[in-house]
Amino acid sequence: MSIRIVTDSSCDLPEDVVAAHGVRVVPLSIRFGDEEFIDREQLSTAEFWAKCAQQDTLPETAAPAPGQFEQTYRELIADGATGIVVISLSSELSATMQSAELAARSVADEIPVRVVDSHSITMGLGTIVLACARLAADGGSMDDVEALAVDRASRTRVFGALDTLENLKKGGRIGNAAALLATALAIKPIIEVTGGKVEQGGKQRTRSKALKFLVEKVAGFEGRISDLAVMHADCSDVDQFVEMLRPYHSGEIVVGEIGPVIGTHAGRGTIGVAFDVVD
Template sequence: MRRTFIVTDSTADIPKELADELHIRIVPLTVMFGETAYLDGVEMTAGRFYPELVRSKKLPTTSQPSPAEFRHAYETILEAYPDAQIVSIHLSSGVSGTYQSAVIGRSMLDHEQPVAVYDSKSASYGYGYLVVHAARMAAAGREAAEIIHSLEELGRQRQLYFLVDTLEYLQKGGRIGKAAAAIGTLLNIKPILSIDQDGIIYPVEKARGHKKAMNRIVEMLEQKVKGQKIHVVLGHTADLSTVESLTDMLRSRFDVADVLYTEIGAVIGTHVGPGTIAVFVWPAGDEG
């Protein structure tokens, strides 16, 4: 019987079939268009979300799960498996209150339970990869403490970049001003974003045009992982064709162990908009 179970939230952007295969429990965030609320990844898939986003005159809002929802997720597992350990891995506390909500949910349990809540200090598959890694370790019978130690090591090795196709949603979300957005759009500016070791999103640089931006991402990756065999995950906004040329570029310049594609879900997509591409890379070494 498995003793360790993995819980996460919907912003990990893990493909459903993979989450199901590894028995990962996902607690969804909420996306609201006006007064109508949808559970991210359940009632609002990426395929449905981006057309709705483009049609909407007002930017949707997002909210984290309540502590009670996390408590319920933990209790459901512990009622079925009283001796279970739980590792609960979540979106960076630097960009969301989801992690803190999970911590409060753990404190609401009736008595002391072996639930470890882990701040991924990342977003999208930047930590979805960690969740999948944790689930595979759990399936192999590893203890929670060993899993968390492995996550710390793996997290330090990740490289990730988001290439934003349009400035409209960064402007609507208040991350850049209207004037900057207008000038950037006129000049065909494509921002490249990343997440630092504290889990904070920051602009890496800007490039004029999509192709130049992709080339710049590849150049930056070469500085980080040149000569290493790597795992690659490419995120897209429900349009796989947008990442095909980048896949070819990466395969031609790196020793790529494997490539996984995932959709950037509604919560992350609200802030970056359609056409965004995400690149997640880890060395393909001994991963526990």
């Protein structure tokens, strides 16, 4: 049995990590007006942030077409795969999972494909993908890998601190007056992924307090975290933040850069943690 893992570009996993684990990533697309770009292929993260700074409105993101997933499935069949497990961006936030499911029907006579809703975003999705890729590489069955994905989806926690309200203002989620007031007070909103949705998780008055809040979240689960990841949107203080977390987690901390799919809504300077909680 050769079980392969497929995900989408909202996972924000570093390219070298994806390659090392044999994970296939199907990209979403980003639209700036009439211009459309394939995430990470036609538009790098740095180019994305540069374009955002020049726009008064937010870009739009679009799920991959079913044909993109089907092409990936067929390439994996040609590469010797005997089963495919797809772990997708939360279905509450995107139609990506639907595309993966439609494509699975197109190849149903050739290979079994199971599609799992991560109920998560960015490196929350990424940590689930990595856990499943490791199990598949160790010879785990398709049922085992699917069960792990479902289990991890129910246990993965994601917290983030926004550095600016500019994107929320551009997206119409907060008014100009409220954004100006919050900026003047240096308020840093905290977000949490709950039930596949992004919810408000509080607010902190400064960047340093926001980082401390995230560290305290991790510290609260010390000894019960099996995987810890950090994600950031072009943050100069990410290395410092990782060092703040190390006393509370002895294992590897994977660091991923927030790309256009999540960055469109979160904004530059967003930093966060994702981890699996072991009962």
